[in-house]
Amino acid sequence: MQRRDLIKGVITGLAALQTRTSFAQDGNVVAPLDPALASRMQYKAKHFDQDFPDDYYLTEPQKKLMLSVVGKIASAKRTVGFGYFNLMSLDELLKITVNSPLSAFNRFELDFIEATFFRDARAYGFFGEKVSSELTSKIDASKTNKIAGTGHYLYQGRPEVLYAELKKDVGADIVLTSGIRSVVKQLDLFLAKAVQCGGNLSKASRSLAPPGYSFHGSGDFDVGKIGLGADNFTDTFAATDVYKRLLDLGYVNIRYTETNFYGVRFEPWHIKV
Numbered sequence: 001m002q003r004r005d006l007i008k009g010v011i012t013g014l015a016a017l018q019t020r021t022s023f024a025q026d027g028n029v030v031a032p033l034d035p036a037l038a039s040r041m042q043y044k045a046k047h048f049d050q051d052f053p054d055d056y057y058l059t060e061p062q063k064k065l066m067l068s069v070v071g072k073i074a075s076a077k078r079t080v081g082f083g084y085f086n087l088m089s090l091d092e093l094l095k096i097t098v099n100s101p102l103s104a105f106n107r108f109e110l111d112f113i114e115a116t117f118f119r120d121a122r123a124y125g126f127f128g129e130k131v132s133s134e135l136t137s138k139i140d141a142s143k144t145n146k147i148a149g150t151g152h153y154l155y156q157g158r159p160e161v162l163y164a165e166l167k168k169d170v171g172a173d174i175v176l177t178s179g180i181r182s183v184v185k186q187l188d189l190f191l192a193k194a195v196q197c198g199g200n201l202s203k204a205s206r207s208l209a210p211p212g213y214s215f216h217g218s219g220d221f222d223v224g225k226i227g228l229g230a231d232n233f234t235d236t237f238a239a240t241d242v243y244k245r246l247l248d249l250g251y252v253n254i255r256y257t258e259t260n261f262y263g264v265r266f267e268p269w270h271i272k273v
């Protein structure tokens with residue numbers, strides 16, 4: 001444990017130094033200065049679903065908190081509905097849960113939420129930029145539209161126009177699979193992934209941006225092929241005709257490429273706006 005912390009500290013320190021000097025702000029892929037760190041990150045992103053000894057693991061008590069937080073968020077989700085949950089802020093979450101003895105968060109759970117949001121994700125080996133720095137940030141629902149038949153929302157303006165163009169050009173079998181996500185929504189997705197990963201937050205962050213680091217808060221969205229279901233979020237999507245048409249039409253502007261230096265797996269389904 002001590003050794004792991006030491007390694008983590010060294011990597012984080014090194015990373016802090018590197019990110020400031022060698023990563024572009026707008027998500028351009030630029031290699032870190034240290035080739036050893038660069039190749040380690042690429043190796044992990046490629047083998048995103050493996051556990052590594054220098055990954056960031058939650059302790060047993062933290063894992064218990066994670067499970068109780070996930071359970072309480074799930075009950076709030078049932079209350080507001082899965083669609084609106086995409087936009088829900090932390091204040092709304094707390095308001096909904098505060099009066100129920102079963103779902104009200106205790107202070108340890110609130111501390112856990114706060115720690116998860118404010119922890120520097122470079123500790124996980126995730127090098128994307130922080131897009132939303134406020135845990136309590138709110139999405140202005142009046143600037144969004146719910147996209148019929150998807151249960152997801154897009155911002156009015158560029159994201160909505162781009163999605164309409166995609167539908168028109170690519171065809172009827174392309175569908176929005178994830179749109180705007182609030183900090184709470186991203187927290188919920190990240191923790192659900194972390195549960196699947198047995199509390200290995202590095203492994204979770206290789207597949208899903210930690211809360212505050214997702215560009216889904218600022219306009220990016222995911223598309224898939226109708227009928228492909230969960231496989232839309234796997235490499236299977238890159239083999240579909242929908243993806244090929246996206247590529248041919250020049251729509252593919254991938255945020256997380258196959259050889260990215262963010263410590264994130266290849267995500268061909270993610271549309272950068």
Ligand SMILES: [Zn+2]
Nearest residue numbers: 221222270271
């Ligand atoms: Zn995405």
